[in-house]
Amino acid sequence: MSKNYEEPLLCPESFNGCAPNEIDIETEIRELISAELFAVLATQGEGQPYTSIISFASNSDLTNIVFSTSRETRKFNLLLKSPKVSILVDDRSSSPPIINQIRAVTITGTSRIIKDKNEKKSWASILTSKHPYLEGFLDAPSTAVVVVDVYRYFYVRRFQEVFEWNPRGKYLFH
Amino acid sequence: MESQREILVPLKEASSLRLGLTGSKARNLSLILNEGFRIPSGFCITTNAYQQFIRASKLYHSIDMELSRKQEADMRWEEIWDASLRLRSFFLKAKIPQEIEFEILKEIKKYGSGVKFSVRSSSPTEDSLKISFAGIHDSYVNVSGAHDILEAVKLVWASLWTDRAILYRDELALDPLKSSMAVIIQKMEKQPISGLAFSRDPTGARENIILEVVEGLLIHLVDNEKQGEKWVITREGKVLERPIKSLINDDIMADLTAKILKIEEIFGYYVDVEWTGTGKDFTVLQVRPITSIGDDNEERQWYLTLTPHFEDLKKLAYKVDKELIPTLAQEGDKLSQEDTEEFSRIELAASIKKRAKIYNHWQNIYRNEFIPFAHGIRNLGTYYNDLVKPENPYEFIELLKSEEILANRRNDEFKKLAKILRKSLLKREIENILDDDLKGKTLMNKLQEIKKSGKDPDGFVQLFFNLVQYQLDISYHNQSIQERPEIILRNVHELSKKKEIIPDTGNENDQDYYRKKLYKAAGKYRRKEVDEVLRIGRLSWKLRDDDNILLGKVENQFIKVLKQAEDLLKLEGKLNNQERLTPADWESLYQTLINENFTFKSSVKTPKKDRMRQGSFKPRQLVGQPSSPGIVTGRARIIKSIEDFPDLKSGEIMVTDAVEPQMTFLASLSSGIIERRGGMLVHSSIIARELGIPSVNGVSKATELIKNGDLLTVNGYLGLVIIGEPEFNIEHEQMNLEKPVRV
Numbered sequence: 001m002s003k004n005y006e007e008p009l010l011c012p013e014s015f016n017g018c019a020p021n022e023i024d025i026e027t028e029i030r031e032l033i034s035a036e037l038f039a040v041l042a043t044q045g046e047g048q049p050y051t052s053i054i055s056f057a058s059n060s061d062l063t064n065i066v067f068s069t070s071r072e073t074r075k076f077n078l079l080l081k082s083p084k085v086s087i088l089v090d091d092r093s094s095s096p097p098i099i100n101q102i103r104a105v106t107i108t109g110t111s112r113i114i115k116d117k118n119e120k121k122s123w124a125s126i127l128t129s130k131h132p133y134l135e136g137f138l139d140a141p142s143t144a145v146v147v148v149d150v151y152r153y154f155y156v157r158r159f160q161e162v163f164e165w166n167p168r169g170k171y172l173f174h
Numbered sequence: 175m176e177s178q179r180e181i182l183v184p185l186k187e188a189s190s191l192r193l194g195l196t197g198s199k200a201r202n203l204s205l206i207l208n209e210g211f212r213i214p215s216g217f218c219i220t221t222n223a224y225q226q227f228i229r230a231s232k233l234y235h236s237i238d239m240e241l242s243r244k245q246e247a248d249m250r251w252e253e254i255w256d257a258s259l260r261l262r263s264f265f266l267k268a269k270i271p272q273e274i275e276f277e278i279l280k281e282i283k284k285y286g287s288g289v290k291f292s293v294r295s296s297s298p299t300e301d302s303l304k305i306s307f308a309g310i311h312d313s314y315v316n317v318s319g320a321h322d323i324l325e326a327v328k329l330v331w332a333s334l335w336t337d338r339a340i341l342y343r344d345e346l347a348l349d350p351l352k353s354s355m356a357v358i359i360q361k362m363e364k365q366p367i368s369g370l371a372f373s374r375d376p377t378g379a380r381e382n383i384i385l386e387v388v389e390g391l392l393i394h395l396v397d398n399e400k401q402g403e404k405w406v407i408t409r410e411g412k413v414l415e416r417p418i419k420s421l422i423n424d425d426i427m428a429d430l431t432a433k434i435l436k437i438e439e440i441f442g443y444y445v446d447v448e449w450t451g452t453g454k455d456f457t458v459l460q461v462r463p464i465t466s467i468g469d470d471n472e473e474r475q476w477y478l479t480l481t482p483h484f485e486d487l488k489k490l491a492y493k494v495d496k497e498l499i500p501t502l503a504q505e506g507d508k509l510s511q512e513d514t515e516e517f518s519r520i521e522l523a524a525s526i527k528k529r530a531k532i533y534n535h536w537q538n539i540y541r542n543e544f545i546p547f548a549h550g551i552r553n554l555g556t557y558y559n560d561l562v563k564p565e566n567p568y569e570f571i572e573l574l575k576s577e578e579i580l581a582n583r584r585n586d587e588f589k590k591l592a593k594i595l596r597k598s599l600l601k602r603e604i605e606n607i608l609d610d611d612l613k614g615k616t617l618m619n620k621l622q623e624i625k626k627s628g629k630d631p632d633g634f635v636q637l638f639f640n641l642v643q644y645q646l647d648i649s650y651h652n653q654s655i656q657e658r659p660e661i662i663l664r665n666v667h668e669l670s671k672k673k674e675i676i677p678d679t680g681n682e683n684d685q686d687y688y689r690k691k692l693y694k695a696a697g698k699y700r701r702k703e704v705d706e707v708l709r710i711g712r713l714s715w716k717l718r719d720d721d722n723i724l725l726g727k728v729e730n731q732f733i734k735v736l737k738q739a740e741d742l743l744k745l746e747g748k749l750n751n752q753e754r755l756t757p758a759d760w761e762s763l764y765q766t767l768i769n770e771n772f773t774f775k776s777s778v779k780t781p782k783k784d785r786m787r788q789g790s791f792k793p794r795q796l797v798g799q800p801s802s803p804g805i806v807t808g809r810a811r812i813i814k815s816i817e818d819f820p821d822l823k824s825g826e827i828m829v830t831d832a833v834e835p836q837m838t839f840l841a842s843l844s845s846g847i848i849e850r851r852g853g854m855l856v857h858s859s860i861i862a863r864e865l866g867i868p869s870v871n872g873v874s875k876a877t878e879l880i881k882n883g884d885l886l887t888v889n890g891y892l893g894l895v896i897i898g899e900p901e902f903n904i905e906h907e908q909m910n911l912e913k914p915v916r917v
Binding site: 025026084096098099100101108109110151152154158159160161162163164165166167168169 | 239351791797
């Protein structure tokens with residue numbers, strides 16, 4: 001009853017506001033990951049971070065990100081020695097030139113090179129269904145398929161709002 | 175003729191141009207001019223100029239930042255007002271591109287020197303036929319001199335983003351990059367009389383014509399400075415209502431009526447006309463359609479009453495200060511002096527009914543009079559910023575500090591108690607009482623014993639009794655604070671452990687400094703005006719706090735009799751012992767008291783399940799408004815009800831839905847404040863500034879997203895709340911735990 005004289009609400013159905021819940025955040029991450037074709041991959045070596053543009057895709061529960069690279073690249077050689085990576089996906093290319101309207105997700109995870117032929121084939125098909133032009137590239141023996149086991153998504157919107165989401169379920173420390 | 179680069183157009187040509195270029199006000203004036211009516215001579219600054227201005231100054235970034243800081247539906251009206259105030263300040267500080275400035279001044283020069291102009295908004299979306307947005311953008315009259323005219327143009331541009339406009343953001347399709355504003359500059363007309371005319375009565379019998387007439391400038395009527403005289407006339411010319419003594423005779427009235435009907439015919443819809451002069455001097459200042467579709471959003475309509483014009487504000491100030499507040503205070507005192515304990519059942523029932531009526535009455539007054547009067551603070555803010563143009567648009571808050579408010583007096587006593595306890599011989603004794611978990615009357619009796627035994631030379635107990643009896647005879651979220659002395663004692667004890675106890679009220683010298691700054695900016699001829707704006711602003715600030723305390727006292731008197739009835743009915747077995755009551759249950763409680771066969775029904779619903787932090791989702795950084803500067807890190811303590819008060823430990827960060835004056839004494843225990851309710855002028859902002867602790871408010875769902883014990887960093891410079899430490903625990907742990915996942 002004391003709420004009666006508090007204030008008018010523009011959002012009366014939920015007086016506490018319309019901040020996101022888990023379902024919203026997961027949906028937004030999912031939309032971003034499926035809509036964007038390219039991402040920035042960060043690798044490291046000799047204490048030196050290194051970023052590259054990749055064509056990427058993901059599996060349905062978002063626990064894995066997949067991309068391909070030629071075995072001669074710097075990033076591939078860095079991955080061999082140091083498999084921990086970070087990947088940035090954002091929609092700045094399709095947003096108005098205003099930082100507030102850009103959505104971005106920073107992904108952390110560990111990469112592994114797929115050696116098994118059948119496994120490689122199924123990951124490659126995930127990749128080519130999003131990027132058909134990669135077909136020839138993936139056929140080349142010099143091309144490696146890299147899968148990232150994702151630990152966390154750090155989702156950023158409105159310039160500064162940050163939420164974490166763990167695609168594997170519960171947080172260990174909660 | 176029309177081109178992308180067209181900056182100025184003559185009013186005669188505006189009607190042949192795209193609406194998006196000139197806005198509807200300019201277009202309507204142009205139409206009427208071309209139909210042979212007189213309008214004040216002038217020109218239109220097209221929306222191209224606005225576009226060039228916000229692009230050259232990159233203002234669209236600021237606009238977007240303010241508007242999409244959070245979801246629109248999450249913004250309270252005070253936050254919308256705040257966003258608008260900041261934008262206005264950005265606009266005033268931005269520079270108009272030289273080319274535009276040159277064009278405007280070249281045109282102005284043609285009118286000669288010393289000429290006064292009106293500078294008015296002409297928005298492409300305002301005054302559409304669908305919905306009328308009268309008065310949501312700003313206009314200025316009697317402006318002269320190059321500098322003032324350019325300032326007025328910027329203010330009109332800024333008024334595309336007034337609080338009223340942002341409120342109608344969806345309907346107006348406001349977009350930082352696409353929205354525009356044209357400006358009309360016209361020579362001021364000086365006619366002996368002016369007025370408004372409606373070709374259809376917007377309130378009464380629709381088919382009638384309404385004329386409102388005022389002496390001199392129309393602005394006096396629009397701003398409610400003067401009362402206009404009112405005529406009601408049928409479309410056939412029969413006078414239904416006339417003033418006793420009028421500024422116009424029947425011939426002029428008939429001529430005006432005919433002209434209004436002619437204008438209606440030109441436009442093809444019912445019109446609302448602002449005019450000045452009669453006969454051959456009749457001049458149209460503005461034409462607008464009268465819309466049939468009103469705004470059905472009640473809250474929004476109510477909001478529009480919250481920004482009264484200064485004249486209305488002055489009247490309201492008198493009413494609130496001299497009539498309402500004293501009556502409310504008396505009401506609370508009178509009720510609290512009634513001895514209800516000996517009441518019979520029937521007397522108790524009657525008392526519940528009486529107090530419910532009083533309580534509801536004051537709740538309505540709170541909503542309809544007290545909240546609108548809070549605009550006095552905002553009025554001072556806009557006034558100060560327009561004159562002083564400070565770097566920080568909230569500098570004016572300094573002028574409100576150290577006002578003698580009720581909550582400060584209470585908080586001072588609270589702090590005094592903590593200081594006494596720190597050095598008192600009673601300290602151990604009090605700690606024992608707390609350890610024994612004594613409560614309510616038992617606690618008060620124990621303290622009484624201590625007092626009698628002479629073990630309290632510092633007068634701690636008496637001071638504590640006074641605090642509880644006089645300052646805490648209030649309620650917080652439907653619970654009486656007075657009846658929970660154990661909670662207050664625990665808070666006092668906790669505060670006594672704190673090294674430094676900062677007083678609630680700041681330094682008066684600061685205030686002097688800013689007052690002088692304002693006087694200087696206003697010039698010596700406006701000193702009286704400054705004093706009046708300051709007086710209203712300070713009064714508004716003081717009362718917006720006091721009214722909560724005073725209403726809290728009335729509420730507490732209501733709650734006391736409800737509690738008494740509850741206890742009685744539980745004793746009789748007519749009420750379940752587990753039943754929790756709120757004031758909304760009073761009618762049911764009343765019926766159960768007087769009616770043998772009535773069964774009590776509670777209105778309390780089981781709260782919805784918290785579906786926030788389950789599983790794999792976790793907020794890392796939340797955004798609000800920076801309401802008090804500074805950075806602090808500490809553990810979260812969620813305060814939802816009075817039961818949470820005693821858990822607040824010194825140095826913790828208070829996370830709450832709304833800091834209310836009834837509980838601001840908790841602020842001195844906290845090292846930072848996070849609040850869901852947003853606004854730079856809400857209670858928490860001011861108290862946090864006074865105490866020098868960081869505060870962020872306007873954090874959506876703060877009490878749900880944050881959990882007790884979370885490590886929080888409050889960034890009061892930027893309005894950010896960071897939850898937890900930046901760590902890679904999961905990355906480290908899972909790397910060791912997991913086997914590779916197969917497709």
